[in-house]
Amino acid sequence: MNSKKVILLGKYGVGKTSLIRQFMHKEFSDAYLTTIGVKIEKKIVTTNEGPLAMIIWDIAGESSHRKIPPSYKLGSQGIIYVFDLSRLSTYEALDRELSDLKTLLPNVPISLVGNKKDLLNEKDLDTIAAKLPLVDVTFISARTGENVEKLFHDLALAMVR
Amino acid sequence: MNIQTLKQSYINKNTQFVVFSIEGQLLGSCDTLFKVKMEKDTLFEEVPFLASMVEALFDMAEGEELTFPCIGEDLYGNEGYFDFVFNKQKYQGKEAMLWIIHDFSEHYEHLISLQQQRNESEIKGEFLETEKKNIQLENELLEYKNAELERLQQIKSRFFSNISHELRTPLNGIYGLANLIDGTGDKHKLKEYTEALNATVVHLTTMVNDILDHSKIEAGKITFVKEPFDLRATLRTVSNSFLFACREKGIDLQVNLSFDLPRVIVGDATKLSQILYNLLGNAVKFTDKGSIRLEVSLLSMQESCTELQFSISDTGIGIAKEKLEKIFAPYEQATDHTSRLFGGTGLGLNIVKQLVELQGGSIRVDSSLGHGTEFVLSIRYEGALKEKNPEPYVSSEASSSSDPTGKILIGEDDTLQQKMLHDLLLKWGYEVSTVGTGKQVMEVLANTELDVLLLDYHMPEMDGYQVASAIRASSESYAHIPIIILTGEQPTYTEGKFQELNIQSFVTKPVLPDELHKMIRRVLTDIQKDRKGRVLSMGKMEVDLSYLIDVMDGDMLKIKELVEIFLSSAPQQISKMHDLYDKKDWHSLQSLVHQSKSNYKYIGILSVGELLDELEQDLKKERNQEGYLSKIEQVEKATHQAVTHLKQMRWSS
Structure with a gap:
């Protein structure tokens, strides 16, 4: 079976582990x-190319990916960069972070994910979206599971494409 | 046991060595930490970590080492935190991967609690910082709101203080004038006080209207009508109303209308007038020399939308740059000094802006202190009718070329009204003279040939009635001059009194320029019409054949027959009048006069007809007996002139 390494990056407390837990076990804890x-x-997902084993690396949160051991990023085939919609500090340096990652891992699909959507209203979400450097951002909620499945499914498709 | 043995014993129990081929086949394992079970084909399928690193491991060079600290994974039921070291090397002669696994679970689990504390503390710190920033922002907003509230409060207080003063002043004036009116028996004073009262009430009404308009706009209750209106007429009416004020201040009022303006547009004429009155009023108020200019142009014209631009500029005191942005705010005036010096509510420009914007338009202002101000506004109207023969330029100062010309004498004792009338008539293109007493009116009439007399009813020495009576009783050429009486009385009362003097033109004070202009034009047009051929002028005697021409359909032969009958009967009737006068047979004389006057009027010798009217009235009321003979002689003289002239006429159809 085809396997792909996916790394989860982002500052501590943004909900990376909660996201994996929701995706793997449909569970959430406050x-x-x-x-x-x-x-x-590891989770097997179905793609149009057949089943795919996603080996998901839930990496400890740091303020920058530069603080993470380089070996962790080695061989990555997909990146999920998670930030907390309710904490400005988790997305104010997104531009630089994403730019670095694209240089380090060229041609690797990156999913930019704003977590904790359930804590904000639509107006606030629009305001935040307007400030983000990328148009393609998925707002999710690890608590409710909103957009979680879709996020991994879309990334799997991008990786096998 | 030596130290090397101790070291090996310590390292051995936490470290496992696994060797596997590049294809993932297990080549050897010490199984210190876990037993490697090969239930699947390759180790890559057994261990997810290895599965995710296949390509990276393949790419390593021989002798190269790769370290992965703190990997949390379940290795064959042994869950914990491990450091992995990979080293590519030869094993039993083949290329292989040495996988060294260090179990640091105990050490890392201790680290987890430290890391947890550190992260929680930092997240808490972040929230506190955010909260602090929010509180700071809220405080700043609160401070701003308080300052704004205080500013508005001050403005409102100042406004109410100003408005209180502005309203009290005319109210006090009204109270004072009411007392004066109550206590005076002098007609002239009464007239003066009443006029002052009118002006004060108009001023007060304007102020109250401003306040009410502003309240209406603020409450969103103002409505706009959509009706066709004559654009040029509206502009003319507005600009004309400022002519007197401009003349008084010695400033020039220029009106410039673009040649392509539509004649009729659909919208709210009253609101447009209100806007322009306000802006032109300000321009007049703040300009002491130079000029004021109103320019109107067409911005665009489509089937359903016509956009007009209005520019109102002046060479007045101007507005300081820092005050410009607030100029449209309610309760604002350029300075407190403005309010004290010029009065007003400070709502005018705010009302203008709202009226413009509520009609889908916009307004801007440019100004330079000491050099003047220009307001430019645009308004969109729904529709328009384009003028077929547009006037390229209209100035309020110019009179229409179709207006009849004439010489007019004003008999008015009030200096202000005298000047106002003088300037109005001059503006309309007439030759104007003014006098202040009835006696002076008579003197001017005796020495000057005039077309119309504007006569004030109340004048010292001789009032309007006495002057008019003297004129009509006179045998001079001016006896039949058209007289327009200016009166502050009820028209019905005045008209009744003047009826016997054959005066039908009355203008009630305060004079409405349009009404007066219309009346003068009518009188002069009649005179001009007569002069164009229907009237035969014979020195001071005139014969108007228009009645006969009308009833005989222009048949000059029939008219000639009628005139010949008159020519033979008129001298006989005059001779009979003398006889009856000599016999003092007033009753028969009255019957004869009555019968004769109609003949004179049919033939069109109107002045004699009027003279006979007067004689008939005198006879009827048995008055002025001493004047009977004089009137009969005047009739005789005039008839002789008319007869001579009629006999010389060439009759042809």
């Missing part, structure tokens, strides 16, 4: 448990 190093999970 308790914040920090991640150290990297936790690896």
Whole structure:
């Protein structure tokens, strides 16, 4: 079976682990448990090219991907960059972060994800969207599961394309 | 046990060595931490970590080492945190990968709690910082709102203080004038006070209207009518109303209308007038020398929309740059000094702006202190009718070329009204003389040939009635001059009194320029019409054959027959009048006069007809007996002239 390495990046507390948990087990917990190093999970998803094993690297949150061991990013075939819609500090440097990643991992699809959509109203979401450097941003909620499946499905398609 | 043995024992228990081929086949494992079970074909399928690193591991060079710290994974049921080291090297003669696994679970789990504390603290710090910023922003907003509220409060207080003063002043004036009116028996004073009262009420009404308009606009209750109206007439009416004020201040009022303006547009004429009155009023108020200019042009014209641009500029005191942006705000005036010096509510320009914008338009202002101000506004109207023969330029100062000309004497004792009338008539293109007493009116009439007399009813020495009576009783050429009486009385009362003097033209004060102009034009047009051929002028005697021409359909032979009958009967009737006068047979004389006057009127010797009217009235009322003979002689003289002239006429159809 075809396997693809997907890394999850983003500042601590943005909900990367909650996102994986929702995707893997359809579960959510309000308790914040920090991640150290990297936790690896595997899930088989179906694509038009057949089943695909997504090996998901849930990497401990840092203020910049530069603080993460370079070996973690080695061989990545998909990136999910997660930020917290309710914390400006998690997306104010997105431009530079994404630009760095594109240089480091050229031709690797990047999904930009704003988590905790459930905490904001539509007007606030529009205001935030207007400030973001990329038009293609997926707003999700790891709590409710909104757009979570779609996010991984779209990335899987992008990786096998 | 030596130190090397101790070291190996310590490292051995936490470290496992696994060797596998490049294809993922297990080549060897010490199984210290977990037993590698090969239930699947390759290790890559057994361990997700390895599955995700296949390509990277393949790409390593021989002897190259790759380290992965702190990997949280379940390795064959042994869940924990491991550091992985990969080293590509030869194993049993083949290319292989050495995978060294260090179990640091205990160490990393201790780190988790530290990391958790650090992250939680930082996240909390972030929230506190955000909250602090929010509080700071809220405080700033609150401060701004307070300052704005205070500013508005001050403006409103100042406004109410100003408006209170502005309203009290005319109210006090009204109160004072009412007392004066109540206590005076002097007609002239009464007239003066009443006029002052009128002016004060008009001023007060304007102020109250401003306040009410502003309230209406603020409450969103103002409505606009959409009716066709004559654009040029509206503009003319507005600009004309400022002519007197401009003349008084010695400033020039120029009106420039673009040649392509539509004649009729659909919209609210009253609101347009209100806007222009306000802006022109300000221009007059703030300009002491130079000029004021109203320019109107067509911006666009489509089937359903016509956009007009209005520019009102002056060479007045101007507005300081820093005050310009607030000039349209309610309750604002350029300075407090403005309010004290020029009065007003400070609502005018705000009302103008709202009226313009509510009609889909816009307004801007340019100004330079000491050099003047220009307001430019555009308004969109729904439709328009284009003028077939447009006038390229219209100036309020110019009179229409179709207006009849004439010499007019004004008999008015009030200096202000005298000047106002003088300037109005001059503006309309007439030759104007003014006098202040009835006696002076008589003197001027005796020495000057005039077309119309504008006569004030109330004048010292001889009032209007006495002057008019003297004129009509006179045998001079001016006896039949058209007289327009200016009166502050009820027209019905005045007209009744003047009826016997054959005066039908009355203008009620305050004089409405349009009404007066219309009346003068009518009188002069009649005179001109007569002069164009229907009247035969014979020195001071005139014969108007128009009645006969009308009833005989222009048949000059029939008219000639009638005139010949008159020519033979008129001398006989006059001779009979003398006889009856000599016999003092007033009753028969009255019957004869009555019968004769109709003949004179049919033939068109109107002045004699009027003279006979007067004689008949005198006879009827048995008055002025001493004047009977004089009137009969005047009739005889005039008849003789008419007869002579009629006999010399060439009769042809």
